[in-house]
Amino acid sequence: MIEARGLTKRYGDTTAVDRATFGVAPGRVTGFLGPNGAGKTTTMRMILGLDRPTAGEVTVHGRRYRTLGAPLREVGALLDARNVHGGRTAYNHLLCLAKSNAIPRRRVDEVLDLVGLGSVAKKRSKGFSLGMGQRLGIAAALLGDPAVLMFDEPVNGLDPEGILWIRTLMRRLAREGRTVFVSSHLMSEMALTAEHLVVIGRGRILADTGMAEFIGANATSHVLVRSPQLTELARLLAGPGRRLEPEPDGALRVYGAPAARIGDVAAEHGLRLHELATVQPSLEEAFMRLTGETVEYHAGVPGAPDPGGAVPPGSVPPGAAAPGAGG
Ligand SMILES: Nc1ncnc2c1ncn2[C@@H]1O[C@H](COP(=O)(O)OP(=O)(O)OP(=O)(O)O)[C@@H](O)[C@H]1O
Structure with missing residues (x-):
């Protein structure tokens, strides 16, 4: 000890x-x-x-x-x-x-x-x-x-x-x-x-x-969605407590809705899904949430965020809802 x-x-x-x-x-x-x-x-x-x-x-x-x-x-x-x-x-x-x-x-x-x-x-x-x-x-x-x-x-x-x-x-x-x-x-x-x-x-x-x-405590999971009808699906998924982020490769990250809910919404509207995967946050994401932008911090950029003023444990990304929130 x-x-x-x-x-x-x-x-x-x-x-x-x-x-x-x-x-x-x-x-x-x-x-x-x-x-x-x-x-x-x-x-x-x-x-x-x-x-x-x-x-x-x-x-x-x-x-x-x-x-x-x-x-x-x-x-x-x-x-x-x-x-x-x-x-x-x-x-x-x-x-x-x-x-x-x-x-x-x-x-x-x-x-x-x-x-x-x-x-x-x-x-x-x-x-x-x-x-x-x-x-x-x-x-x-x-x-x-x-x-x-x-x-x-x-x-x-x-x-x-x-x-x-x-x-x-x-x-x-x-x-x-x-x-x-x-x-x-x-x-x-x-x-x-x-x-x-x-x-x-x-x-x-x-x-x-x-x-x-x-x-x-410092990062939330998200759901990765791929669909040939993504624009329509994204419109249906948008709402309070939800955050949608397009990925560079054409997929969509959805914060604030479980995979089951997203699958149900797609089925109800006859939209095809090519991928639906819950992605657990990494230690790196959690660490960056806690300490601020670590990349800047590594490089010693003047004015980099002060880890002392870190995001308190339990917080979630701005605009993201807690897991399971939303309809
Ligand atoms: N003997 C020393 N004299 C003056 N400053 C020092 C001395 N040893 C460490 N420091 C400073 O104290 C701070 C902490 O250094 P330390 O080496 O403990 O960090 P570290 O987390 O181990 O980093 P690294 O991953 O780069 O090894 C740094 O700002 C470093 O420049």
Whole structure:
């Protein structure tokens, strides 16, 4: 269990983390989601005692990291995979870590096999690919068999196979009852990996909630309709609480009416339907609703919306009705 209370970090005029209060529970993957520069790495560094909070505190199992007796046995972390002494072999890198933390030598072989580096254990890590470097970093995090694991942007730069491997590993570690906290700015990846979300924007915690709840509270589903008589159908569907949006490929998005209702309207008027599909909102849509236009935010455009003034959870797109509303 990780608990942050009023956690704050300022660098001069920059407030990297602003009164963050959240908890990371065991037994599930918690995604730490936020755009570049939102404060994810700084938060993780404070959890690991690498940065001292300006105010507030963060504890692991009720204690500050620096006061843990055998930290590597309690918390494993992958912060920067390039931070490895490249002249050492993978085996020696892990052995040094093991020795300095009173971890038995056999555990080095175990974690090397676990991450699939057994066959290159005696090779110098400076010759490793990015994916192999990530695996070595993860092996180091797992070395002390810790109950709490943290990964900062673990899939950055990995190929699809590497991404799938990391996703599967994280879910397995969580199923074993561990606390797994993983940061990312990649929505599609988070949607597949995490069950719980802590969302951060410009240093502030914007949400601490289940994945499904987060999406449900910040975005609405719509129905995608295709018909050779779309103009007529659209006229019949228009009304209070409904929002109709044409798609570039000729389909129509309908907010505020369930698929069954749209199908009935079409049948009643003898209109042909070529497609009628309920589309669930994505994590990305929900995130963008919460934080404002993330694309602008990413690019650091002056005057980009302030995530602090975010749309409150439970709101729906302007003009859209709540699911099931309307006749
Ligand atoms: N050592 C530092 N000195 C000054 N400013 C810093 C320092 N570390 C971080 N910052 C600033 O704090 C803010 C948060 O940075 P942080 O790296 O924690 O964000 P992040 O969410 O991890 O972003 P990314 O996805 O780009 O890694 C940024 O504005 C960053 O420039």
